[in-house]
Amino acid sequence: MIFNSLAFITFFPTFFILYWGLINDNKKSQNILVIIASYIFYGWWDWRFLFLIFFSSVVDYSIGLGLSATSKVSKRKFLLGLSLSINLGLLGFFKYFNFFIENFNTAFGSAGINTNISSLNIILPVGISFYTFQTMSYTIDIYRNKIKPTKDIFAFIAFISFFPQLVAGPIERASHLLPQFLKNRKFDYKKAVSGIKLIVFGFFKKIVIADNSAQLVNEIFQNYPNESYLSLIMGTVLFAFQIYCDFSGYSDIAIGLSRILGFDLMYNFKFPYLSSNIREFWNRWHISLSSWFRDYVYIPLGGNKVSQPRVLFNTFCVFIISGFWHGANWTFVFWGVLHALFFMPIILFREKFPKENFHFSLKKLFFILVNFGLVCLAWVFFRAENIQDALLYIRQIFSLAEGQSAFMKTNTHFLMTLITGIGISILLTLEMKTLLKQKKEIEFSPLGLVAVILLTLFLGAFKNQADFIYFQF
Amino acid sequence: MKAFILKLVKYIFIVIIITNVFGWTGDFILRKSSFFKPSFLLNNYNRSEQFDYFILGSSRGLTTLNSGQIDAELQTKGVNLSMDDTDLKTQLLMLNHFFKNGYKSKYCILVLDDITASQSKLGDNDYKFSPYIKKDYVTNHFKSYENTPLKPLYNSIYLPFLKYSYYNIQMIPPVLIALVYPNKRHRFDKNGNYTYPSLINSKKNENKSEVTTKIINPLVKEIQTLCKANKTELITYIAPYRDLEIRLPQNDKVINNSASIKEYDLFYDAIHVNSEGRIVATNKFIAYLKHKISGTK
Numbered sequence: 001m002i003f004n005s006l007a008f009i010t011f012f013p014t015f016f017i018l019y020w021g022l023i024n025d026n027k028k029s030q031n032i033l034v035i036i037a038s039y040i041f042y043g044w045w046d047w048r049f050l051f052l053i054f055f056s057s058v059v060d061y062s063i064g065l066g067l068s069a070t071s072k073v074s075k076r077k078f079l080l081g082l083s084l085s086i087n088l089g090l091l092g093f094f095k096y097f098n099f100f101i102e103n104f105n106t107a108f109g110s111a112g113i114n115t116n117i118s119s120l121n122i123i124l125p126v127g128i129s130f131y132t133f134q135t136m137s138y139t140i141d142i143y144r145n146k147i148k149p150t151k152d153i154f155a156f157i158a159f160i161s162f163f164p165q166l167v168a169g170p171i172e173r174a175s176h177l178l179p180q181f182l183k184n185r186k187f188d189y190k191k192a193v194s195g196i197k198l199i200v201f202g203f204f205k206k207i208v209i210a211d212n213s214a215q216l217v218n219e220i221f222q223n224y225p226n227e228s229y230l231s232l233i234m235g236t237v238l239f240a241f242q243i244y245c246d247f248s249g250y251s252d253i254a255i256g257l258s259r260i261l262g263f264d265l266m267y268n269f270k271f272p273y274l275s276s277n278i279r280e281f282w283n284r285w286h287i288s289l290s291s292w293f294r295d296y297v298y299i300p301l302g303g304n305k306v307s308q309p310r311v312l313f314n315t316f317c318v319f320i321i322s323g324f325w326h327g328a329n330w331t332f333v334f335w336g337v338l339h340a341l342f343f344m345p346i347i348l349f350r351e352k353f354p355k356e357n358f359h360f361s362l363k364k365l366f367f368i369l370v371n372f373g374l375v376c377l378a379w380v381f382f383r384a385e386n387i388q389d390a391l392l393y394i395r396q397i398f399s400l401a402e403g404q405s406a407f408m409k410t411n412t413h414f415l416m417t418l419i420t421g422i423g424i425s426i427l428l429t430l431e432m433k434t435l436l437k438q439k440k441e442i443e444f445s446p447l448g449l450v451a452v453i454l455l456t457l458f459l460g461a462f463k464n465q466a467d468f469i470y471f472q473f
Numbered sequence: 474m475k476a477f478i479l480k481l482v483k484y485i486f487i488v489i490i491i492t493n494v495f496g497w498t499g500d501f502i503l504r505k506s507s508f509f510k511p512s513f514l515l516n517n518y519n520r521s522e523q524f525d526y527f528i529l530g531s532s533r534g535l536t537t538l539n540s541g542q543i544d545a546e547l548q549t550k551g552v553n554l555s556m557d558d559t560d561l562k563t564q565l566l567m568l569n570h571f572f573k574n575g576y577k578s579k580y581c582i583l584v585l586d587d588i589t590a591s592q593s594k595l596g597d598n599d600y601k602f603s604p605y606i607k608k609d610y611v612t613n614h615f616k617s618y619e620n621t622p623l624k625p626l627y628n629s630i631y632l633p634f635l636k637y638s639y640y641n642i643q644m645i646p647p648v649l650i651a652l653v654y655p656n657k658r659h660r661f662d663k664n665g666n667y668t669y670p671s672l673i674n675s676k677k678n679e680n681k682s683e684v685t686t687k688i689i690n691p692l693v694k695e696i697q698t699l700c701k702a703n704k705t706e707l708i709t710y711i712a713p714y715r716d717l718e719i720r721l722p723q724n725d726k727v728i729n730n731s732a733s734i735k736e737y738d739l740f741y742d743a744i745h746v747n748s749e750g751r752i753v754a755t756n757k758f759i760a761y762l763k764h765k766i767s768g769t770k
Contacts, residue, residue, distance in 0.1 A: 006622045020474055187474045196481065415642045453488050457638045458495075458645060462625075 001044035003253045004207060004465060011041065012257065019261060020187050027184050031158040034181075034261075038161035042126070049125040052090065057160040059086050060135045064149035064156075067142045076143060083139040091132045094124055099328030126471050127167030129325055133292055135160050138174040140296055147175045155181035164257040168250045168470040170268040170288035177265070185262035195259030197444050202252030204452050205245035206468070207460035209423035212416045213238040214246075214466040219406045219413075221383055224393045231405040232397045234417075236376045238407075239383050241424050244273065246469045247286070267440060271431040273375070276367035278342040281375060289325070293318045304347075311347050316340045331381050331390060338378040360436065419459045426455070489632070496633025499648040500604040506651035508659050509601035510556050511570055517663075518552065520575040525549035526762070527571065528665075529564045529696075530584025530712075532557035536745050537584060537712040539755045540664040546759050547766065553665035558597040560587045561692040562618060566602060568696055569610040572703045580765075581700050582708045585727070588688050588719070595619045599626070600640045606630045668748040669741035681732055685720040688727065708765070713754055715740040733757055 001007050015037045023029040043050050063083045067076055098119040108115040138159075141147045150156050159178045165171075220227055220235030227235070251268035258265045272284040282290050294303075301314040316337070323336025377394070384390035407417040430442045444452065507513040518524075526549065528538050534555030544551055554567050564583065571578075595618040603626050605611045615627040625639035637644050650657055661667045693709070700707040710728040711719055718732035734740070739750030746754050 187477070189474075189477050192474075192477050193480070411646075412642055415646060419642075450484065450487060450491070453484075454491060457488070457492055457634065458641055460638065460641070462639045462641075 001041045031154040034158040038163035041163035045126050057157045061156045064142050068149045080143045087132045087136050096328045130169045133171045164254040170266050180263050191259045195256035198252045198256030202249040204456045206249030210242045210246035211461035211466050213242040213420045216407050226403045228403040229397045229400045234407050240376050240379050250468050279346045335378050335382040342374050492634035502648050502651050503604040506655045508647045508651045511602050524578035526551040526580035527578050528553040528582045530555035531559045533712045534584030535667045537754045539666050542755045560591040563596040566614045578705050581705050603636050668751050671747040671749050681718040683718045715743045
């Protein structure tokens, strides 16, 4: 079930009434209802994968209890290893098995050895990367004695399967979200209203900006050899906003829905395209994943408390893994490598890059544009079918290639470009205003809220809705 | 929670009011304009007048027969009601629109494309009839063929904004244009015709492939019945194809001009003649119609 579907429009109000109306103030019943609703929500795609998520939940619940029951280091290490092996094993099988087989065959084939291992017809369970990371953080944190395991299995299963953030995050930490399932929840009017505002703006981002630009981006990337350099630049910029508005739109809706249900989820995006360097960008982009890698990969590797070459190595490791997390394709790995390369000057000349402080100046604007250009360059690899296509795409831009301009091919294309442009302008204006006020969340007056709803209803790409991009990860 | 729900209901109510005011206004503006074919017919032709003929068809009907040329040659009164990206379903809808609004005609010229069957889903341009959603033939058409879960065209009978939301790119700009220029027409002339330009053609003439078939599309029968009920004679016409010749049984009373134009230079693409091809195709049709009219006189 997706948020922008008729099924969800029926599902959520029904759930809301049951959750607050019938079993208000009873956390156990509410948690059981969350589990039922979450399993319906997830099973809407493919009910067979419910067993997978249930298995993963039970394994980590049991291992969590096992970890707290013993102080023996070897046993604790074994239990942690077991949790990681099972979770990463499932993720590896469903997401990376065919990728490894194909590359294995290619590698041996190029050496003249015909391995010919056939790949499997595997369906990738929606959101597996998200809930796997969420459940792994639980056992790791227990192992590190950062949190205590819960004995409440309903609360734990509800925490793993919580439908607003189950399939595309934010990837929550047990230390933050799990305690919210363990205490009584009461309806909070202010929180619910702020949730509605987030949901409205999330839909605006998704339906107006992401879905309108998706059609243009698809055409440009599919037909890039015949496009002009201007069209290719447009395709890259539009994809940057497509992926941002698609993903941050989803996060906004997830956070908003959670607030209506009395939960606080972490912010996942803080206006990333207004960053003036790549470090700032990663502090603002997909925060739940980047902080996950920081806490569970970068810091265990030594973080930045080691020699400079080692810091560089650690950074490359994190970005390569992060790229690989996104999908079983070398394009994602290359995307990660590029970001690591963009990070290098910050590691080498740390003192020249001041800490985040948003203010408006021409110098700041220049750095924002340079940083956005670098991010866009990397997005080409993220979006392209393969690395060769990405390189050719970029070569077409820099050779100022002539050709058609998909974004102005027909009146419909022109109108979609115009609508996307209007949407992006509104988004950036609101984001800049919010940053200048040093706030984390865009605020809407009642009139502003109605205006956003009207803009969404009249400018949204309802006819050509696209799936949320991050579902595939 | 009660306050929250009340606030939510209040906002939903405000939004529904504003959007539907826009929807009703949009419908009104489009109905008073000449932008789309259905309103072009109603706003440019007197309902008491009798036509000699009208042309129904898809883009091939729109661009092959020039009603202006026919009228000039035969001193007749006709109109081209063809719409691009449509099939027989939409043409039947247009026929209903024509008759139910009181128009009369001696002949209905059906430029036939979907000889064997039509698609069972709504046509891409059927939304152009949506300002007339309250007319039973339009409502029934959308009810029968719209297969999206929300059915925005059909449900726009209750919530007019739905169609402007779903077909925003196709419908909102026309409303704004029609508001400023109510007589503006969307890709057709004052007689309802459109033509493709004559481009330099690099392709050489080749032999056309032949397809032998029969007219078995049940919608043709429906169109025939409707015409008969309104005392209109149906003339079925197959427009020229660049690479194709359609062969029909002798007893099918059809003007089959599918292979009547051999020169590639007279085509815009495989299924459409260009402006020069239109003159040739229309002349060939005029010869037939002239004979037909003189025969009935």
